[in-house]
Amino acid sequence: MSVPTAGQLGPYRLLSRLGAGGFGEVHLALDPDGHTVAVKVLHPHVAADEVALARLAREVETMQRVRGPHIAEVLDASLTGARPYLVTRYVQGRSLAAVLATGGPLRGEELVRLARGLAEALASIHEAGIVHRDLKPANVILGDGEPYVIDFGIACALDSAGVTASGTVLGTPGYLGPEVLEGRETGSAADVFAWGATVAYAASGRPPYGTGPAPAVAYRVVHHEPDLTDVPSWLVPLLGDCLRADPAARPTAAQLCARLGMAAPPVTVPPQRGRVPDHAEPVTEEWRPEKRDAPGSVEEARARHRDKVRKRWVVGAGVVSGLVAAAVRQYVPEMSLLVLAAYGVGVLADAGLGVAAGARARVLFDLVSGAGTVGLYLALIALFSPVTLLLALATVMVVLVLVAFAG
Template sequence: MRTPVSDPQRIGPYAVVGRLGSGGMGWVYLARSPAGEAVAVKVVRAELAADDGFRRRFAREVAAARAVAGEYTAAVVDADPLASPPWLATEYVAAPSLAEAVAASGPLPEPELRRLGAGLVEALRAIHAAGVVHRDLKPSNVLLAADRPRVIDFGVSLLDGTGRLTRAGSVLGTPAYMAPEQLTGAGVGPPCDIFALGGVLAYAATGRAPFGDGSGVMYRVAHEAPDLSAVPPGVRETVARCLDKDPRRRPGTAALLGALAPPGTLPSWPAPVTDRIRERGEDLARRRSAGAAGVSMAPALLLHARTLLDAGLTGTLVRQAVDRGRSR
């Protein structure tokens, strides 16, 4: 991706503090609202912004995502699809991702796993109630904030591998967490997010995706059983039901809340995670008070910066990969 000639000092009404990262859609910045709140602002690349079809689809998707209301999501707070270039602002959560937390301190114990699962179900309830399907729920799209987990990038994962918005017959997502029907282009709906939830919980419990990664993962997702041997017995059956190949047999959010709700007092995150949360808050406070445009982000902030989906696969390519695996 081409680097912008210079980072903007303002995006809409937001004062830029510094660049967080980049992805297939463009660049993402940490910025301050007029009221002093921190937001992550995603700015669309010029070549995409020049496509009228892109702008129309972007506007529709943003409108749907803004309708999501819930305490377990990082909300879309503002957007201007007609700006030059178009941009999208979301709530900024100074917290590590689940992927980072597990990589740094290991899998979550069962009480914390239940807390995570119940929070993610609440997030999916809010997302689905707004008519949105996340389509790319995975460990890096889950933030472990001090008060509750937050789901990010819902309803705005719009790009395929070429940087174009998805069109009919295309699918997008992260293969290790995509439902079989999503991989083959058979359809995308709320059950796809339930399948991804099962994968995320399996990862949180074991430190690995239930179907593995790398070569052959799409075939395994479509045709093989997940490896849940290291998932705590108390939640193993629930995770397995989420990962059912048949979307009609996956549980709904009401059943999942009953199965995953932690008994008794809500557990805290493990100490290494709470330490990282505190460090993120301190970094954010320093950057907000500095307030200088173009300042490079501290590594702690960079680690959890999220952009829109960088890569995806068309339904044809995915089906070919699945078929190749079947023929081996």
């Protein structure tokens, strides 16, 4: 049963066909309020499986409650009638598979954003008691450089004999964990394996278990080690842990977030019926791909800016004070001492504020600056004549005046 590329489906107006997957066709549509959404209309052989639809209907309520910045949330569903469908947030962009096919592997910040975004998405999905079961490059949309996970929970909910007998492959070889391929019990660790395979593909430009017929790829997943040759060195240990054959040896999604230098997303829903418990994992070291911290709040940015300005004033005032004190020492010794004393009082006051705030680095910086100003003063009077120092002071003052008026 084919779905027209334009028309009405329930309260949704279908605009155009976006693509198709193993479970249905995806259409760009408008909701009753005129907002764009993505409508996945299930294939006829899937819609005909009453057991699969009943299981999906039980999971939809939980799926609708999963929220996250890297998730295409389930907004609505209608699983009765001739054309059952799911409605999700529409994410404008291209699939990771298409991006890699045309642009090659990701590097630098792009790769870090992908790894972190997918880990955060899995953590949110697992907190809801859902297993994605079909995470792969085709189910990741890149929009403005950020990854968004789609189709979470559908593969797991539709895992029934009727669906598989119709020829639909529940998952893609190369991204399915060995336990899935061998028919063993499957939990959230299978998604972590898929995360590792997806990120490895994005980092190297080729699947870690190679290409070829599905049985051949599946055999390599079960019996061979992944090929991580072209993966950046900072990522190899983490991917190696995620692609372990033993599900219990893999980190959880929350531990992935920690090792990627980010906090796990907050719990958005309480544990639900039928949640598959995560395996206990060994403690993992926190890993950071770069020295730069994740962006903080606006207040944190302002605080960093204020601290930078304060340091510049402390150093600048110290240089000017040392120069002034050295230049006038020969002519007005009292003024020389007064300038140094005034600067010293200012530095001690700032250091006192640092002590009150418990900022040891600020106190140390002030003390070093004060000592540096005294050292500069002694060096200037030892190396230069009073006339030279006065000329230098005059030049500095002219420059400062010009800078002030130029602003």
